[in-house]
Amino acid sequence: MPILMLMAKAPWSGMAKTRLVPPYSRHQAAEVAEILLRLSVDLCAQHWAGELVIAGWPDTDHRIFSELEKQYQVTLVDQSKGDLGEKMQCLLATAFERNTAAAVMGTDVPHLPGSALVETYNALRCGGSVVGPTRDGGFCLLGLSHPVPDLFTGIHWGTSDVYAQMLLNARASGLTFDSTLVPVTDIDCATDLHRVASVWSPLRRALTAAGVGLGAGSEVSHRS
Template sequence: MPQPALMIFAKQPLPGQTKTRLLPDYSPEQAAAIAEVMIRETVGLAVSSWPGDIYLCGAPDTDHPLFEELARDFRLRLLDQTGADLGARMLAALRFGIERHGAAAVLGSDVPHCRWDVLDEANAHLAKGRNVLGPTEDGGYYLIGLTEAHDALFARMPWGGATVLEETLARAAAIGLHFELLSRLRDIDTAADLWLIGRGYEPLMRFL
């Protein structure tokens, strides 16, 4: 039986196009450097914790030296994000992974401080046919794992708002879908998030 796949979502770390909520506390170049560290650390976490295939899903595509380097060094598979919005892109990636591996999870690159055992738990749930969600403190989620792709969980979702997790769980209940919940984490979006996480997370301390 194939192992569940992990799809890491990451934007190309380009100044002015990534981690824009860190501005103006950080310059566009600093924000891009922070994004690069977060992507590298997320990949390192995944490679050390996830037993199945790992895909690095780049936006707007994977044509970036960082993605190519990580794919080469860690033997990752590269996959372009495709779709009109975040929901469509996640759904497409999950469908791709589920069709090939039986189950798949999308992991954002905003929680590089996630513990290895959290990913191990997510993989264990998926391997047993259970769906899984990793909640964030701001009302969203950092990971979603499914054994079957469901459009209803992603279409016309208010992405970036404080009700994403609540709405996802409500939609899941409406179609008879159950999620196992992982540990709640703070994702790094703002300068305040960076300060709170970075004090205890060595890879980001130099940016404080």
């Protein structure tokens, strides 16, 4: 059965969701990162029929990982060294070594429709490939049924060119995605956070419960 690998940065203060600072404090940004991780795992656990793996960075020592492991019976692994492309290639390779298809996904899109995960799973079971673009020019999910060694070569990570560059690599490698998901907003900055929270109540409730749903961050998003 296809594997879903959720790539998650440990929500340590000063390390996670740093683009939220300012207007949020480093501690608040870490709380937001933990909220996004929990919501993402819950989404995947509900809608992915196969194995769910959480790949932590720099490791899985943060208490949240063991909590999620117990709650959802997920597998924990550490991400490899290297840039984002190298990390994804390494994770996908571990699945291909087991002769199974796999998808990699970030934790910035807990509002991704569950139907998108079902679509991805079914496509991979049939030997297909799937990509989920984001509105800022990146992608939040990628599923493959076989290795594509040069898929992430030369990509300028963190820019608005990521998705376009990846597609060029795919075409050069003879890969055509069988399914392209509807683009979504990935949560990078305060504006993204409050835009998603304004239309997706699970995030709004979680932010309010954690005490980070109001204040300076909201004021910035309201002015934008």
